[in-house]
Amino acid sequence: MSSPQEDDQLDPGLDAIMKERRQLINLAYRLLGSLADAEDVVQDTYVRWYAMTPEQRDAIVSPGAWLNKVASRICLDLLGSARVRRENYVGEWIPEPVPDRTEWAAVRPAGTATDPADRITLDESVSMAFLVVLESLTPAERVAFVLHDVFRYPFNDIADIVGRTPAACRQLATSARRRIRDAQAPTRPANRQTDVVRNFKQAWESMDIDALIGFLDPGAVSVADTGGLVEAGARSLEGAEQIASGLVALLHRMPDLTILERMVNGRPGLVIEQDGVIVSVMALEATDDRVTHIWVMRNPEKLRGWRTEPQG
Numbered sequence: 001m002s003s004p005q006e007d008d009q010l011d012p013g014l015d016a017i018m019k020e021r022r023q024l025i026n027l028a029y030r031l032l033g034s035l036a037d038a039e040d041v042v043q044d045t046y047v048r049w050y051a052m053t054p055e056q057r058d059a060i061v062s063p064g065a066w067l068n069k070v071a072s073r074i075c076l077d078l079l080g081s082a083r084v085r086r087e088n089y090v091g092e093w094i095p096e097p098v099p100d101r102t103e104w105a106a107v108r109p110a111g112t113a114t115d116p117a118d119r120i121t122l123d124e125s126v127s128m129a130f131l132v133v134l135e136s137l138t139p140a141e142r143v144a145f146v147l148h149d150v151f152r153y154p155f156n157d158i159a160d161i162v163g164r165t166p167a168a169c170r171q172l173a174t175s176a177r178r179r180i181r182d183a184q185a186p187t188r189p190a191n192r193q194t195d196v197v198r199n200f201k202q203a204w205e206s207m208d209i210d211a212l213i214g215f216l217d218p219g220a221v222s223v224a225d226t227g228g229l230v231e232a233g234a235r236s237l238e239g240a241e242q243i244a245s246g247l248v249a250l251l252h253r254m255p256d257l258t259i260l261e262r263m264v265n266g267r268p269g270l271v272i273e274q275d276g277v278i279v280s281v282m283a284l285e286a287t288d289d290r291v292t293h294i295w296v297m298r299n300p301e302k303l304r305g306w307r308t309e310p311q312g
Contacts, residue, residue: 017049020064024071030146031075032082033095033131035305041078045071065157072143072161079139090228092236094295095131097281099305102263104194125150128265128283128295133183137176144169145176190267196286197268201259207248216240217290227299230279243294271306278306 021042028038045067049057060066086093124130125146134142140162147153147161148169155166155173162169196215203211222237237243251257254274262271264283272280281303285293297303 017063020067024067027068027151028071028075030125030150031143032078033135035096035098037078041071041074044074069161072147076139076143076162079142091226092223094223094225094297095128096302097128097264097283097297100263104261104263104268124266126265127267129184129285129293133180136179136183141172141176144172148173149177193286194268196289196291197284200291201261201270204247205259207251209244209248212244212247213240215290216243217287217292220292222294222296224296225299227301229300230298278303281306
């Protein structure tokens with residue numbers, strides 16, 4: 001069996017190819033809203049790369065561009081089938097939160113330079129609110145918008161991926177941009193949302209319904225994704241009083257829960273543990289000084305990454 005060093009000598013371009021992996025994960029996650037699906041797409045993309053002969057690979061001027069194009073096409077196909085799968089999904093479906101053990105206190109100040117590999121959790125385009133709105137777009141709109149507005153692809157390249165003219169792709173992105181603008185309410189920057197979510201957390205831990213109601217917008221909405229695999233929480237809750245009552249009732253019923261301050265898709269969120277095991281991940285969005293949206297991931301299949309210890 002050859003050693004890794006020997007493999008690199010046999011394929012000197014391997015290192016450059018594998019460095020594209022994080023970029024591909026970033027792209028596929030934004031297009032699909034599922035980290036598990038994004039990883040499958042990247043695996044499939046590399047399989048197609050190595051299915052070619054060495055001569056065919058050598059003929060490709062920009063391997064990175066080729067990999068991104070193939071990954072985008074696979075995502076476009078998956079988005080069509082994903083709609084069918086989600087029609088049969090038990091309860092509400094929300095995007096899969098990206099595993100992140102970062103505490104709020106460890107968050108870098110706005111404007112601090114970060115490694116491109118950190119973009120999947122720190123970039124605004126991966127916030128839960130943004131990903132939820134992307135779910136309302138058609139597959140072609142989502143691909144055109146994400147590739148152009150997030151990753152700055154030119155419309156000529158997008159046209160080759162989507163199979164439409166550059167002008168049509170421009171229209172797709174414009175339509176998506178309009179729908180996203182209309183659907184999204186102004187929100188606090190992540191570094192200013194910390195106080196709002198911390199006040200919310202403290203009121204919840206104190207089981208103070210009145211305080212909780214005060215930290216929730218009157219029209220607040222809470223959505224839970226259980227996948228039909230855990231009890232309760234499969235329906236949406238609307239209104240500050242209903243949400244506050246439900247949260248306090250949960251702690252009365254399960255007093256052994258621990259509420260942790262963690263970053264969830266680049267914004268201050270909460271992670272709920274029971275007996276040291278993560279059972280829920282909550283993404284929150286705030287406008288002014290109140291929480292307006294809560295997305296609760298309870299589906300254990302979508303929490304696998306959160307429950308796996310990071311490799312040292």
